[in-house]
Amino acid sequence: MxxxxxxxxxxxxxxxxxxxxxxxxxxxxxxxxxxxxxxxxxxxxxxxxxxxxxxxxxxxxxxxxxxxxxxKKAKGLNAHQKRAMKVFEIKPEHQRYELFLPLHQLWRQYIVDLCGGLKPTSNPNVVQQKLLKADFHGAVITVVRSKCPSYVGTTGILVQEFKHVFKIITKQDKIKVIPKRNSVFAIEINGFISHIYGNKFEHRASERSAKKFKVRGTIDL
Known part of the structure; x- marks a missing residue:
């Protein structure tokens, strides 16, 4: 204007x-x-x-x-506080193999449902892809190969999985900490034996479920 x-x-x-x-x-x-x-x-x-x-x-x-x-959102405990409070430690009175057998039965049913029944006609490649992202708490795992010979032959129920180690309990009621790196583990479900390479499992269980795995060469043991 x-x-x-x-x-x-x-x-x-x-x-x-x-x-x-x-x-x-x-x-x-x-x-x-x-x-x-x-x-x-x-x-x-x-x-x-x-x-x-x-x-x-x-x-x-x-x-x-x-x-x-x-x-204000409630803040969780940090790693230092969890270690100080011994959140991940299993008490000696709970270190009994028989206490974890019900967990193993639940895990078997979980894997069968996840893999669609584990029938003899199931595609091994599809089963392997399912296992890569599965939760293994409760599985019976055996160390079949490792760069540390003392770990070979160790068998037990997986009670805790961390980013770099598996913590299992043996039939002798002993807790064993097995590093994932440079180790190969065998898992048996209904006659189906699967081998997993620890190098590919160096992730937390929650992170592995959403991770896309690439086909790479196996480790030399």
């Missing part, structure tokens, strides 16, 4: 209708102040003259802002 039009005097025909004079006088200022008083919501801290003198006036309706509540 042209500035000259904004600053033009009010036409004589509208002077009597609007009740103002063509020149800025005290009467026009009084009309403007009265209009703003009626049109603006006044608050105890609102100084009308100061507001008109120092900043622009917005006549649009605005909703009061809601106060944001500080929602």
């Amino acid at each position: 042209d500035e000259s039009v904004v600053q033009a005097r009010i036409p004589q025909a509208l002077v009597s209708v609007l009740g103002v004079e063509s020149k800025p006088t005290l009467k026009a200022e009084a009309f403007t102040e009265a209009f703003l008083k009626n049109g603006l919501q006044r608050t105890p801290k609102c100084d009308l003259k100061s507001m008109l003198s120092h900043k622009a006036v917005v006549l649009d309706f605005t909703r009061p802002k809601k106060e944001k509540k500080n929602c």
Whole structure:
């Protein structure tokens, strides 16, 4: 809009209708102040003259802002706190092979359902892909090859799986910690024997379930 039009005097025909004079006088200022008083919501801290003198006036309706509540999420224990509280340690009175046999039975049923029955006609490649992402807590695993000869032949029920180690309990009620790296493990389910390479299992169980595995060469043992 042209500035000259904004600053033009009010036409004589509208002077009597609007009740103002063509020149800025005290009467026009009084009309403007009265209009703003009626049109603006006044608050105890609102100084009308100061507001008109120092900043622009917005006549649009605005909703009061809601106060944001500080929602703090509950923080879990870090690794140092878990070790201090011995969260992952199995108490000596619980280190008995027979206590974990029900867990093994549940795991067998879980694997059979996961692999669609494990029938003689099942595709071994499909079964292997299923096992790569399966949870092995409760499985009976045997170390068949390892760069450390003392681990070979160790058999037990897997009670805890970490990123780099398997923790198993043997029939002699002893806890054994077997590193995954440079070891090959055998698992038997309903006559189907599967070998898993520990190097490919160096992930937490929760991470392995969502990981995409690539076909790579086997380790030299």
